[in-house]
Amino acid sequence: xxxxxxxxxxxxxxxxxxxxxxxxxxxxxxxxxxxxxxxxxxxxxxxxxxxxxxxxxxxxxxxxxxxxxxxxxxxxxxxxxxxxxxxxxxxxxxxxxxxxxxxxxxxxxxxxxxxxxxxxxxxxxxxxxxxxxxxxxxxxxxxxxxxxxxxxxxxxxx
Numbered sequence: 483x484x485x486x487x488x489x490x491x492x493x494x495x496x497x498x499x500x501x502x503x504x505x506x507x508x509x510x511x512x513x514x515x516x517x518x519x520x521x522x523x524x525x526x527x528x529x530x531x532x533x534x535x536x537x538x539x540x541x542x543x544x545x546x547x548x549x550x551x552x553x554x555x556x557x558x559x560x561x562x563x564x565x566x567x568x569x570x571x572x573x574x575x576x577x578x579x580x581x582x583x584x585x586x587x588x589x590x591x592x593x594x595x596x597x598x599x600x601x602x603x604x605x606x607x608x609x610x611x612x613x614x615x616x617x618x619x620x621x622x623x624x625x626x627x628x629x630x631x632x633x634x635x636x637x638x639x640x
Contacts, residue, residue, distance in 0.1 A: 505581065509588050509631045516592050517626045520599035524619045527606045537608040545608065549601035549618055553625060556594020560587035580635035588631055595625035 503511070599622025606615045 505585055506631045506633070509585070509592070512589065512592055513626060513629060516596040517623065520596055520619060520622050520626065523599060523603050527603050527615065527619075531606060535609050537610055541608055542605065542610050542614065545601060545605050545610070546614070546618070549598050549605075549621070552594050552597045552601065553621070556591050556597070559594070560591045584635050588629075591629060592626065595622055595629065598622035598625060 599619050602615050602618030602622065605618055606612075
């Protein structure tokens with residue numbers, strides 16, 4: 483089905499067919515983008531940005547705890563999102579399907595792993611030691627590289 487918009491001369495195509503790239507492959511592409519993004523941030527941090535004055539140990543500890551919390555919460559959020567609503571006092575959400583919950587959980591997991599690397603960049607800006615900055619970037623990359631999507635609910639059900 484092709485719909486045209488009166489404001490633009492270009493046709494806008496809407497299709498109910500499945501995307502030619504499966505959901506696992508889409509997530510793998512996003513994973514590669516996140517890995518490249520963290521690697522580029524690391525390179526920019528090491529080459530372009532000078533370290534600031536050394537930060538206090540309280541600030542460094544706070545940023546490390548925030549980085550670890552974002553790693554933990556992203557992985558925990560995936561489990562929370564994948565749970566089906568069974569509460570009687572909540573109305574059912576027609577837009578929530580197993581595949582959407584599965585995809586949203588994995589996207590949050592990848593985003594939180596990427597944010598760990600970005601905390602490394604923040605640590606560099608506040609003047610943390612290079613080993614701590616490298617550890618945060620390394621942890622973010624490790625979390626991104628060990629992630630795997632598993633099989634999607636749409637494929638598992640059929």
